[in-house]
Amino acid sequence: MSDNTPTAPQTAERPTWGQTLKVYLEPASLRMLFLGFSAGLPLLLVLGTLSFRLREAGVDRATIGFLSWVGLAYAFKWAWAPLVDRLPIPLLSRALGRRRAWLLVAQGLVVAGLAGMALNDPQRALEPIVWCALLVAFGSATQDIALDAFRIESADTSRQAALAAAYQTGYRLAMIWAGAGVLWVAARAEVAGAASYQHGAWQTAYLVMAASMAVGVVTVLLSPEPAQRVLPPSRNAAAWLREVLVEPFAEFLRRYRWQAALILALIAVYRISDVVMGIMANPFYVDMGYTKDEVAAITKVFGVVMTLVGAFVGGALALRFGVMRVLMLGAVLSAASNLLFAWLGGLGHDLQALVFVISADNLSSGIASAAFIAYLSSLTNVNYSATQYALFSSMMLLLPKYLAGFSGVYVDAFGYVNFFTSTAALGVPVLVLVWLASRLTPVKPAP
Helix, strand or coil: CCCCCCCCCCCCCCCCHHHHHHHHHCHHHHHHHHHHHHHHHHHHHHCHHHHHHHHHCCCCHHHHHHHHHHHHHHHCHHHCHHHHHHCCCCCHHHHHCHHHHHHHHHHHHHHHHHHHHHHCCCCCCCHHHHHHHHHHHHHHHHHHHHHHHHHHHCCCHHHHHHHHHHHHHHHHHHHHHHHHHHHHHHHHHCCCCCCCCCHHHHHHHHHHHHHHCHHHHHHHHHCCCCCCCCCCCCCCHHHHHHHHHHHHHHHHHHHHCCHHHHHHHHHHHCCHHHHHHHCCHHHHHHHCCCCHHHHHHHHHHHHHHHHHHHHHHHHHHHHHHCHHHHHHHHHHHHHHHHHHHHHHHCCCCCHHHHHHHHHHHHHHHHHHHHHHHHHHHHHCCHHHHHHHHHHHHHHHHHHHHHHHCCHHHHHHHHHHHHHHHHHHHCCHHHHHHHHHHCCCCCCCCCC
């Protein structure tokens, strides 16, 4: 397979390992660590952890599958990304700057939504939980838009990899807290001998998660606003709307022309196996008889650690062999690891088998994610950083999230084993698209 990704220019003197590692102690890297935590916290609380909570509350699998469409907010964030990229918030932007103002507003929405999810009982009424989850997802997606731009604008090109690594580390730590931590808090808050589902325990857990967003809020308040590009004044409202809403997408299409269709198709389906399977993972654990503590320790702590290992392995492999080759490897491993869940479904409650499956699945996911983030970043024009990156990351989720909504219906009809096998088969077309994309000639954005 050919690899046409551009290589970094060689410097006259290579820095020592000590000089290289010091970049992770710089203020910008530490800020991205804490902001990455703020970005990673909401995702599981409206998807994975919520599906565990709802299944324990007796909500049927089909309903849980359809409720995963809450996550489509992440898939449509490109629609309001141009506004986040260019539009100031009255008063707040003047006090904090455009990026920090949007970050703070988005974090406030996440906190309000999590508090609402804590106070509402799904056994009494499911609709309030859904609306609050939508608020969390919208706020979280908006935070992602502003944070991607904040990261890109906070340092020069030579430090972007370090900022991305710090961000991913904070993000994964938050996923441990929002995955294992929330289950641990809920388990500790349960009353012995009471019903299997206890609303008070989950209320405590979600309120703790809402309070944990203070990490991001404090970081935003203490961070400097990154140096912003001077935007040329628009002659009229129509010209401003074209610059904000149309030009980021038009620039990408002009740059790649017919190749854009292939690139966008690859982005749209690359993570389809993982995303479709992931919605039913937590209901699967509940139905297989795994306890909160078992799921927290194995899938939410150990699993996230394996994802981090996979991300570092993927980054190293991409540096040595090129992004496109590792993109292909990640696609193969992601699809194959779903077959291990099919095997686990035939065993029932088996902790050793669960550890093995989670190890392979999360290692594969980490490798695929590292290569995919590098690929998406290479497609972005810095002049439209927030909007174009939001477009790419949104397209990554749109089709997978839509199909995932029917996952509960499929499991009810055909069982978990057939479901996991089918999600592995979804990864086959991805291999063809990666091979075709690897043969394209890279096009650099105009300065």
